[in-house]
Amino acid sequence: MNEKMTGFGGLEFMLNEETCSPQEGNALCGVAVGKAFLYNCLKIPLTTAEFIERAQTGHEIIEETQTGAILKRHNIVEDGVDEPNWDKLANYHNLNVYKDPNGDIDKLKHVLELGLWPIVHRPFEEDGDGHYIIVHNVNGKVQFFDPSKEIGGFKEESYEEFYNKWYLDSDGERWFMVMYDKTKHPIPVKTL
Numbered sequence: 001m002n003e004k005m006t007g008f009g010g011l012e013f014m015l016n017e018e019t020c021s022p023q024e025g026n027a028l029c030g031v032a033v034g035k036a037f038l039y040n041c042l043k044i045p046l047t048t049a050e051f052i053e054r055a056q057t058g059h060e061i062i063e064e065t066q067t068g069a070i071l072k073r074h075n076i077v078e079d080g081v082d083e084p085n086w087d088k089l090a091n092y093h094n095l096n097v098y099k100d101p102n103g104d105i106d107k108l109k110h111v112l113e114l115g116l117w118p119i120v121h122r123p124f125e126e127d128g129d130g131h132y133i134i135v136h137n138v139n140g141k142v143q144f145f146d147p148s149k150e151i152g153g154f155k156e157e158s159y160e161e162f163y164n165k166w167y168l169d170s171d172g173e174r175w176f177m178v179m180y181d182k183t184k185h186p187i188p189v190k191t192l
Contacts, residue, residue: 020134020154023147024048030081031055032147033119033134034089040136041116042181044093052076055089081132090179098180101173103166105159108176109138114185116178122166126150130168135176 019039023032031051038044038051046054056076076085083099090097100107103120111118117134124131126148137143142162146152157165166174 020145020147022149022152025077027076027078027080029124029132029147030085030119031076033132033145034081034086036134036145036147037117037119037179038093042093042095042179042184051089054092055081055085057084057088080130086177086179093179095179095181097177099175099177101175103174103176105138105142105163108135108142111176111178112136112138114178114180116180116185118176118178120144120166121168121175121177123168124148125165 020036021032023029028048031048034055035046035048035051038046057074074082074084086097086099098111103118108118108120112135117136120133120135121130122133123129131146131148133144133146135142135144138159141156141158143154143156144162145154163174168175
């Protein structure tokens with residue numbers, strides 16, 4: 001059993017032979033946890049470039065202002081991963097996606113029992129912007145991987161601490177998601 005769980009002295013960490021890597025750019029936390037999810041849960045190894053190529057949608061985001069709508073082209077490298085990117089990546093790999101804006105610890109436990117690691121979106125501790133982490137165990141504490149190069153690595157928090165940090169004020173939600181293969185995960189995830 002490999003257990004390298006120290007800070008980011010190196011670029012790769014091992015936990016029971018599962019691999020997680022730090023994000024390669026400021027907006028690439030979603031790419032890092034997405035790669036960790038696909039490799040550890042579904043045995044799909046991807047490079048960062050492959051992930052971005054398969055997830056990049058080129059869709060437009062509409063931002064409403066007082067003077068009208070502003071259209072912006074979304075770019076994963078600059079803007080990070082958003083929901084349409086997760087959908088496109090899952091579709092590329094013939095996977096289903098379960099997203100839940102009303103997450104709680106029991107839902108995370110249920111997903112983990114299916115052999116899937118929940119990808120959680122919560123505020124980044126340094127600046128409060130949205131940040132992705134991936135939960136790999138819930139057993140008395142929430143154990144997760146934070147891909148941030150600044151303060152990341154394998155961490156654990158009490159249920160209460162994790163739940164309180166999870167709340168996104170701007171959206172009023174506790175969002176998480178998983179991708180899954182119906183043939184390998186026969187319990188319908190949508191029954192959470």
